[in-house]
Amino acid sequence: TQLLEQSPQFLSIQEGENLTVYCNSSSVFSSLQWYRQEPGEGPVLLVTVVTGGEVKKLKRLTFQFGDARKDSSLHITAAQPGDTGLYLCAGNYASGSARQLTFGSGTQLTVLP
Amino acid sequence: NAGVTQTPKFQVLKTGQSMTLQCAQDMNHEYMSWYRQDPGMGLRLIHYSVGAGITDQGEVPNGYNVSRSTTEDFPLRLLSAAPSQTSVYFCASSSTGGWYNEQFFGPGTRLTVL
Numbered sequence: 088t089q090l091l092e093q094s095p096q097f098l099s100i101q102e103g104e105n106l107t108v109y110c111n112s113s114s115v116f117s118s119l120q121w122y123r124q125e126p127g128e129g130p131v132l133l134v135t136v137v138t139g140g141e142v143k144k145l146k147r148l149t150f151q152f153g154d155a156r157k158d159s160s161l162h163i164t165a166a167q168p169g170d171t172g173l174y175l176c177a178g179n180y181a182s183g184s185a186r187q188l189t190f191g192s193g194t195q196l197t198v199l200p
Numbered sequence: 201n202a203g204v205t206q207t208p209k210f211q212v213l214k215t216g217q218s219m220t221l222q223c224a225q226d227m228n229h230e231y232m233s234w235y236r237q238d239p240g241m242g243l244r245l246i247h248y249s250v251g252a253g254i255t256d257q258g259e260v261p262n263g264y265n266v267s268r269s270t271t272e273d274f275p276l277r278l279l280s281a282a283p284s285q286t287s288v289y290f291c292a293s294s295s296t297g298g299w300y301n302e303q304f305f306g307p308g309t310r311l312t313v314l
Contacts, residue, residue, distance in 0.1 A: 096240070120302075129204070129290050129305025130243070175242060187258060188303070190235075190242035 091178055093191035100166055101199050108161045108194045110176035116156045117179040120188070124173040133161075166198045202226050206291050206306035213281040213313045221276040221309050223291030231294045232274040233258070233303070234266065236287040243290065249274055281313045 092111045100106055110119070118137040122130035134143050136152035136159060143150045147170075149162040163170055173195050177188040207222045225232065233248035235258075245258030249268040263285060265277040274293075278285060289309045294301040 091242070093242075128307055129292070130303075131305070132302040135302070177243075187245055187248070189259075190244070192240055192242040 091176060091189050091191035093174075093176060093194050095194060096192065097195050097197075099197040099199065102167055103165050106163050106166060106196070108174055108196070110159045110161075110178075110191050112157055112178065112180075114157065114180050116152075116159075119152060119156075119159050119176060119178045121150055121159070121161055122175045122177060124175060124193075130173075130175055166196075168198045168200050171196060171198050204291055204293055204304050204306035206289075206309050208309060209307070210310050211312070213278075213311065215282060215313060217281050218277070218279050219281065221278075221289055221291075221311075223274045223276065223306060224272050225293040225304070226272065227293060227295075227304065228271060229293035229295050229304070230271065231296055231301070232268070233292050234264070234274070234276045235290045235292065236260065237290060237308075238287050246276065246289075283313045285311065286313045287311060
């Protein structure tokens with residue numbers, strides 16, 4: 088079983104602060120996705136990265152895929168209470184089935200007003 | 201479009217009881233899957249299907265059965281519930297199972313087994 092480690096597990100910050108969430112594996116990803124999940128709902132896709140070194144921006148969110156395609160990060164600038172939620176990374180491994188996503192354990196983010 | 205729908209929203213079972221979690225999608229997606237979500241463990245794949253009549257096992261298939269008779273529906277059956285199956289269950293669909301494809305998740309079923 089491939090493992091995807093996310094850190095930190097919990098993060099509580101004040102509105103306006105910046106933060107970074109990390110997703111790491113010892114194996115190479117074919118692609119990696121970031122999802123956000125709110126209480127009582129299913130995860131919703133934020134972004135998919137597929138190329139080593141790739142950087143994608145979604146408003147105040149910046150996603151980076153590591154050069155070796157073993158890690159990824161999510162950076163939020165000037166966090167707002169609406170960013171509160173569970174952030175999950177999910178990867179397709181280069182040696183595995185393209186039909187099976189492996190999810191990380193998630194980072195629970197709370198942004199205080 | 202309703203997207204992915206799941207019923208029931210909540211369910212309490214006694215050990216040994218059986219039940220079926222329903223999942224339906226109206227996006228004509230070929231690929232559907234079931235996950236369970238436990239605290240601190242993210243989502244783990246139970247079973248998946250790449251089209252009507254085709255299913256396969258994921259990471260944690262024991263104790264669960266699936267079938268796919270239509271493109272729209274993908275029910276998950278618990279034959280004899282155990283406390284270890286207490287979890288939140290999510291159904292998801294995507295247009296194909298490829299690396300790039302967005303998975304659309306249902307709202308989840310929260311199951312408690314006593």
